[in-house]
Amino acid sequence: MDEYMNSNRRLWDNWTAIHERSSFYDVEGFRNGRSSLKSIELEELGDVSGKALLHLQCHFGMDTLSWARLGAQVTGVDFSERAIRLACALSEETSIPARFVRSNIYDLPDVLSGEFDVVFTSYGVLSWLPDLRRWAEVVSHFLKPGGVFYIVEAHPFAHVFDDENEVDLRVRYPYFHGPEPLRFETHGSYADPDADHHSVEYSWDHSLGEILNSLIAAGLHIEHLHEFPYCAWKIYPFTEQGEDGWWRLKEDDSAIPLMFSLKATKQGPEVAPAPTESQ
Numbered sequence: 001m002d003e004y005m006n007s008n009r010r011l012w013d014n015w016t017a018i019h020e021r022s023s024f025y026d027v028e029g030f031r032n033g034r035s036s037l038k039s040i041e042l043e044e045l046g047d048v049s050g051k052a053l054l055h056l057q058c059h060f061g062m063d064t065l066s067w068a069r070l071g072a073q074v075t076g077v078d079f080s081e082r083a084i085r086l087a088c089a090l091s092e093e094t095s096i097p098a099r100f101v102r103s104n105i106y107d108l109p110d111v112l113s114g115e116f117d118v119v120f121t122s123y124g125v126l127s128w129l130p131d132l133r134r135w136a137e138v139v140s141h142f143l144k145p146g147g148v149f150y151i152v153e154a155h156p157f158a159h160v161f162d163d164e165n166e167v168d169l170r171v172r173y174p175y176f177h178g179p180e181p182l183r184f185e186t187h188g189s190y191a192d193p194d195a196d197h198h199s200v201e202y203s204w205d206h207s208l209g210e211i212l213n214s215l216i217a218a219g220l221h222i223e224h225l226h227e228f229p230y231c232a233w234k235i236y237p238f239t240e241q242g243e244d245g246w247w248r249l250k251e252d253d254s255a256i257p258l259m260f261s262l263k264a265t266k267q268g269p270e271v272a273p274a275p276t277e278s279q
């Protein structure tokens with residue numbers, strides 16, 4: 001497992017350098033006040049002002065810092081050293097207060113203490129994780145009773161289709177989690193496919209049932225699960241970007257789900273009913 005994780009960590013260190021310069025991430029715009037958050041999470045998570053927010057797999061922290069601009073007290077976590085260094089630099093340059101921690105998600109309970117009102121994670125996170133049961137336990141570990149977990153992510157069903165085929169949807173990958181990761185030779189990055197970089201990527205599939213059941217088993221109560229027929233990035237070569245910024249199979253096509261969002265709350269301790277007069 002360490003071999004896969006180390007390879008992925010190297011990949012993310014290298015991608016961070018590419019992403020910092022990419023128009024996809026538009027770091028300059030962010031420095032000048034642009035929020036990197038999208039309408040879905042802004043509307044569904046709502047007011048974060050004054051809340052302690054833990055951002056898992058925060059990359060180089062633009063979303064984390066965007067939540068801080070909205071008043072949250074933020075902590076961002078990522079296992080890429082380079083990403084965390086850049087996140088800290090952005091926090092300092094923009095004078096947005098934030099704490100960033102370099103850690104593998106699975107080791108986080110050993111290096112970070114405290115409980116949070118909100119645990120947030122988004123867009124391209126789950127396929128890097130081999131074990132969702134342990135991931136959900138980490139989420140639950142850091143939530144206060146009554147605290148909210150929120151994720152917006154590519155839909156697992158969308159991951160079964162070939163992401164290199166230029167023409168149409170063709171099933172290529174398994175839907176269900178397997179014991180071994182999928183291995184890909186990667187050129188460039190999703191944010192800059194022409195970047196001069198070659199690496200190996202390991203990823204794991206997780207079905208929607210596996211995601212839900214992992215969270216339920218960790219003591220979370222699912223508040224909603226929404227599915228969207230559009231994606232935040234160019235998920236297949238033939239998707240088209242609408243004026244609203246979302247990528248669809250074709251204009252007005254809602255044939256399959258490309259993203260989902262989920263909100264859950266951590267169950268509080270059971271409160272015993274107050275005794276009645278006759279008791």
Ligand SMILES: C[S@@+](CC[C@H](N)C(=O)[O-])C[C@H]1O[C@@H](n2cnc3c(N)ncnc32)[C@H](O)[C@@H]1O
Pocket residue numbers: 008012057058059060061062063077078079080083103104105106122123124125128129
């Ligand atoms: C696609 S990015 C997160 C997306 C984020 N919304 C963004 O675009 O800025 C995925 C992040 O997960 C991190 N990551 C992958 N596996 C991890 C692990 N086991 N523990 C902590 N971070 C991990 C990577 O370093 C990367 O920054």
